[in-house]
Amino acid sequence: MAAKDKMERLLEALHEAGGLAEGTAAKVAAELGVPEAQVYGAGSFYHLLGSPDSRLRVCTGLSCAMRGGRKLLALAEEAGMPVSECSCLAACDRAPAMLRERSVLVDVEPADIEKADGDWRAVQGSELPEDWRGRVGPDDSELPMNLGGAQNFTGSALAKACEMGAEAAIAAIEESGLQGRGGAGFPAAIKWRAVRAQASNPHYVVLNADEGEPGTFKDRELMLRRPDLVLEGLAIAAYCLGASDVYLYLRGEFRGPWSKLEKAIEKYSEEGALDGVTFHLHSGHGAYICGEETALLEALEGKRGMPRLKPPFPTESGLWGNPTLIQNVETIACVPSIIRRGGAWFKALGATEPGTKLYSISGDVSEPGTYELPLGASLDEVAAAAGGYEGELLAFSPGGASSGFLPASESGRSLDFASLSKVGSMLGSAGVVVMNTKSDIRESVREQLVFFENESCGQCAPCRIGTRYLREALDRDLQGSPSGKSLAEVAEVAWEMNEGSICGLGQAAALPLTSALQHFPNAFGGEKS
Amino acid sequence: MSETLRLNGKDVAIVPGESVLELSRRVDVEIPTLCHDPRLKPVGACRTCLVEIDGMHRLVPSCATKAAAGMAIDTNSERVVRHQKALFALYLSDNVDAAETDDTSAPSELHAFASKVGAPTTWPKMQHKRFQRAGDRNPYIEYRADRCILCARCTRYCEEVESVSAITLAARGSETTIATSDNRSLLDTTCELCGGCVDVCPTGAMAEKKPLSLSLLPARELEKVRTTCNYCGVGCQMDLNIDRMANDGRGVVAKITSPDAGVLPNDGNLCVKGRFAYQFIDHADRLTKPLVRGEDGELAESSWEDALRIASEGLKRVAARHGADSLSFVSSSRCTGEENYLVQKLSRAVFGTNNVHQCAAT
Structure with missing residues (x-):
């Protein structure tokens, strides 16, 4: 096995070995010929590997916390079940959610805990983990992604892109004004052109399906309902960039979307519609930061998911140092419709910026x-x-x-x-x-700060220390600090996190607190509340 | 003509390939660093070396940014200074007080830089969450999590310089720490106890176990005396850290440190013997004069002149009686190349036998 293939298998091998229990790092290290400490260090980074799946995890993301997540946590603890809290599970529309091994349970009620009679493996949600989906708008064929519509495995958009040629297809993407839907809003066409222009080979296409931003579950729904669009969009990108290998990185809790994508790949393969593209499915193991594109690349390479310094950008030096296009699920799912109906059509659908969202x-x-x-x-x-x-x-x-x-x-x-x-x-x-108005803004801020403190990768000090600093300051405020000055340094810490952090996580992590202080100043200040 | 850039308003010629940090230090413009080591690939993780460069939206790590013609760099703009103060204030709130670092094996670079940039020291202390394995039974190295800033100099050194990879960054977020696999003792890992992790640590989180109480002075006041390690022929340079007043005025070697990276032949690296096995210096059993066995069979102190004379007479006597091939010469692994050359010369040319060997060669 080549060194690259060994590293690519490292996290999966650790998962198969049952996660980080005593001796498993040594076993994987021996199997792959990688230093044991490196295996241990990588595994301990990921919550689903570092503390293996032998427990329930209750989502304490904001939406789940608002719908009784913390009550479920307390009930499970009372019932003597092995349980801990976890970061947002991307099931906010079916809150409160829980994770049992790697299955997401939705609409969980206190009665579901009581019925399990102390056996955590017996806890059920309202539907079977593999069956549930979220609510979407009505079927409308004028919508580029049309979540309520039927799947289509003809591959006609890819065929049209091949007919147009790569340059014309990228021109259509450019005309559409499509901006990256993962968060940064970077124009997609610029990335496509940058990768296409790189002389070194191979080029790779990577799908960022590590959806973990609290309150977000659109990529989950897209993969559950329209995996056909996602795969065809990836195939079009691969064709335009001269890539043949496409990597799909799904968060580890996405067993449902995973199986829908697997089935869709099979279906396309039967139809022979996306020939020439090899899809590699990769599972995440519990780390929000791997939604940051360079951290995702590190995870694909079997390492701790710590963001890389940029430049160089992935378009120049990405997966295994090769030019790589990384796109969010939604961005890529817009591509087939843009090719079919034209860039101008897509652009005109927007209210203030191009397209639908x-x-x-x-x-x-x-x-x-x-x-x-x-x-x-x-x-x-x-x-x-x-x-x-x-x-x-x-x-x-x-x-x-x-x-x-x-x-x-x-x-x-x-x-x-x-x-x-x-x-x-x-x-x-x-x-x-x-x-x-029934919500407590300070408690909501706290949920978000705890999230960032847990999900910071720990690499750079402004984020690693700053997130904890803010949470501790808020805790002092919640306890009614006698000096009333518990939030004195918050503005300076927030400024430093934004200026000094390596990646977007740390740069934005103070916003829940600073925005709440700006818009709801009277909610803070110890005894004032 | 070489290319130039502007550094704090002055034109500076660029040496091809150097980083902004290297360029600045070359012309004596100081930039604080904690995760930097010239032997390691820059990671830009400690964020202390951020500078402002015209046309770049964000502050950039000078260690990982190549100097380029036409750049205009500011290392002490209002923005950079504000950043340094806030960053070091965060580090301090997450670390031990400066006074506590006197017991560490090296002066704390963290506290020195924090004081230099004028970081506020009044921010509330935080609860750290870094796990520390207990009771590692190795005799030399301990990890003290309360002082760790996760610059990863130790883990990167272990991997990139020593190719040993015994320690790693582990866990994540607030809980990020330095660990061995399964938190085993260093003795049960690939660790060779070279102590490089102790040497590169800027805060004393990686520390020598032996207490500095041997010396009466804190580490920063010990006198450094450069010497050559005598454990083998490589000729590694090392610094004896001496407290001359200790031991009732007889002085004591309190510990050994490596010189800076770049000092050859060892580039600041040492092995377990060089760094830790120095207790022989003041040991009561140490031989400081040659011993010669007398007629009565007992060893007695002698002079070098006398000892060498007796040895050469003995060798010549055996050669005369039994022939040169009845002799065999084995030189010590502590000998240098030149000394080994002389031993084989003695064997082949002086006595005329090819029975010569070097004990490290087998």
């Missing part, structure tokens, strides 16, 4: 789910698609934990890349969490 909305709305709306829809419009608000709106998080909180007065603002950055927030992954 999948908004995941959860929290205090009647019908949490994934809704495909013109990019730039307002919170009021997204909430209307989701059956309307429940209770009186207090605040919302427009694009995952990294986007912080906005007050109810911003509910008419366009949820797009430009207009949200104007108010110090961001569209991010468009995982919208709605909070009504």
